[in-house]
Amino acid sequence: MNSKILLSYNNHDGIPIGEFMSKSVSMTNDGLIYFGSQNGVCYFNPDYVTRKMKVAPASITGFATFTSNKESKNEEKEIAFLSGKVELPNNQNTFKISFSVLDITQSDQAEFSYMLEGLENIWYNAQNEKQITFRNIPPGKYKFLIRSRLKNQDWDSNVASLDIIIAPPLLLTWYFKVLYCIIGTIIIILILKSYKKKVYLEGSLKMEKKKISDQQELNNERLRFYTNITHELRTPLTLILGPLEDLLCDKSLSLKQINKIGIIRDSSHRLLNLINDIMEFRKTETQNRKLSVEKDDISTVINEVGIRFKELNSNPKVSYIIDIKSENNNIYFDKEMIVTILNNLLSNASKYTPKGEIRISLNSINENNIDYTVISVSDTGYGITENDLPHIFNRYYQGTGKYQIAGSGIGLALVKGLVELHQAILDVESQEGKGTTFTLKLITDNTYPEAIHKNSVEVQPNDFELSEEETQEVQNAQKTLVLIVEDNSDIREYIRTSLCDDYEILTASNGKEGWDIAKNKIPNIIISDIMMPVMDGIELCKLVKEDICTSHIPVILLTAKDSLQDKEMGYDSGADSYITKPFSAKLLTSRIVNILEARKKIARLIKSTQAQSEQEEAYKSLNKLDNVFIDKITKIIEDNLDMEKMDIGFIADKMCMSHSTLYRKIKGLTDMSANELIRKIKMQNGEKLLLKGEQSISEISYMIGFSSVAYFRQCFKDEYGMSPSEYVKSKSSKKDQE
Incomplete structure (x- = not known):
C-alpha cells in the first residue's frame, strides 16, 4: 500500500525517519541515510546529507612493455618500478600502465584521470579504464601522473606519479652529437676556405x-x-x-x-623587302604582330612568289622549279606572313646555291591523324654545317662555314617567329655540300579562332564611332594635361619649363583662377601651392574633390610648411601627394609619373574582363563621387540598352556635361573612351543574357542594340576572347567540372 510521504526533520541523531512501502532502511554512522517508521512520518537529519565519503588515493599497480615475438605477435614484459622511475630503450617506446585505488571497496566507484607530462600537459579521463597504453612515444623524459575521485565528486589532491625515461637512438646519443659538432666544424672550415x-x-x-x-x-x-x-x-x-x-x-x-x-626597280623592291623584314622582326620581338587570316588558295601565293624569284634570277646555272601536288589548297592563312617566310627562305637559297636547282613545292600529308598542308623550299647549294644547324634560328647568328655570306642574322629568326605565330611547324634538313630543305607544315583544318579574320565581319560605320567634332575633342583630350596653380611667377615658370617637354601645361596665379580652368579643361593632374591669394590650395583641392566632374583629378600640393599638422590638413582635403619647398624638378616629375601610373593601373583593372575580384577592388579604391559617376553612366546605358546608335553626345546630354569633359572623365577613370565604355557595358549585359540561356544569340544582339549579329559576335570576341557560343560552352564545362 502506497502512502503519502511527509518530509520533516528533528534534532535527534540516529532516529528512524520514515516508512516507505513498508520497507525500512537504516542510516549508518558514516552518513548514509536510512529509512524507518515512526507514526507514518518520514524524518531526516540535514547534517547527514552534507557529509561525503573520501576517495582513497590512486596508485600505480603495474608497468609493462611490448616486445616482438616470432610465435606471438606481441608479448608483454612487466617492468619493476620500485624507485618510482622506469628507464626504457628507444625500441620499447610502447608501454602499458595499470593503476587502481588503495581501498578495494571503492574500486568500482572510483574514476581516474591521467597526464603524461612532457608529451601533452593535459588531464585525460580514463573512461572507467584502469590501464592506459601509450604507443610510439618519442625519446625523452616524461612523468606519468594519475589521480582519482568518487563519481560526481572533486578530484583527490593526492596524485601518484612515475618517471619514465626513453633512451634516444644511437645516432642521437651524446657522443654522436659530439661527432656531429666535429663534422660541422670541418664543414665550416672548408666553407671559409672556399669563400675567396x-x-x-x-x-x-x-x-x-x-x-x-x-x-x-x-x-x-x-x-x-x-x-x-x-x-x-x-x-x-x-x-x-x-x-x-x-x-x-x-x-x-x-x-x-x-x-x-x-x-x-628590282633593287628597290629588294631594299623594300629588307626594310619590311626588319619591321616585321621588330613586331614579332615586341609581340605586336597579329595573325590576320583569310580562306584562300595558298597555291596562288606560292606561284606568285616562285615566279617572281624565277624572273629575277640572274644566274643561268640555277633553275627554279615550282611543284604543286596538293589538290585541296583552300585553307586559312596569313598571306603577308607566308610571303615573308617564302621570301626569306628563297632569298637564302639563291645566295647559297651557285648552281643546280631551287625547288618550291606544295603537297598534303597526314601525320598522327592530322592533315597538314606542306610547303617545302629545297636547294642543291652549299648546305649548312652540322655545328651551325642548331643555331640558325637564333637572332643575329652568323654561320662559321667557309661559304658564309655576311648578313644581318635576323632573316631566319624572323621566319621562326612568324611560323610560331602561324601555329605551324618548321623543320630543316641539310647536308654540307649537297643542299638544304626547309619544310613548313600548316594544319589544313585550322581556322585560327583567336586571329583576325579578314572580310568576316562587315563593320558598320555608325556603331561606336565618333563624329568629326567628337573626334577632334577626343584628340585634344588624349594629351596629358597638367594644371599649375602658383602665385609666385618665378616658381610657376620653373615648373612649367620643367614639364613642358612631356606634358601640355596650363597655368593659374591663384586658386579661383585654377578652379575655373579645372572645370573647363579637366586636366589630368593639378599641381597647386597652398598659400595663395583669393583662394588657397586647400580650398581648391576640396572643390576639385567634391565636384563630380573633377573628383577623379589627382592633386599635388606644394608648400613651404613642413609641420605634421599642415600635412594632415592637405591630406584631409583630398590631396594625393604633398611636396615641401624647396623641391627638385626631378622629384616633381617622378611624383607625377607615379600618380598617373597608379591611376592607369586602376583604370586597367576596371577595364579588364578577367580578374573580377581585382576589378571590384579597383572600384573600391575610387572615391564616392567617382563611383556615383560610374553608376550613373551605367544606368543610362542599361536603361537604353536596345538603342542602336548610342554615342558620347547622348550620354553627355543625359549627364549635363560637355563632350570633352565627359570624355576626359571617363578616360581618366576607366582608360576607355565613352564608346568603348558603352560597348563594354553592352557586352556585360549580353554575357548575362547568354548565360541565362533564355534567348538565342541573334535575339540577344538586338536586345542590346546591335543591328548585325555578325558584328555582335565580333565585338563579343574582342571583349571576351572567344565567340558567344564558345563562351557559353566553356562556362558550362567549368560548372560540370565543379
Missing part, C-alpha cells in the same frame, strides 16, 4: 651577366635604331618606286634604258 673562391666566381658571374645584359641592350638599341631608320626609308623608297613604274610604262624609252630601269 666563391667571391671570385660570383664576381665573374656578375661580370658575365652584365656583359650579356649590355650585349642584349646593345642589340635592342641597334634594333630600335634600324626600326627608326626603316620608317624613314620607306617614304623615299615609295617616291623612287612610283616614278620607276611610270618610266617602265613609257614606250618612248629604248630597250636598254628599260632594262636599266628594271634593274633599279
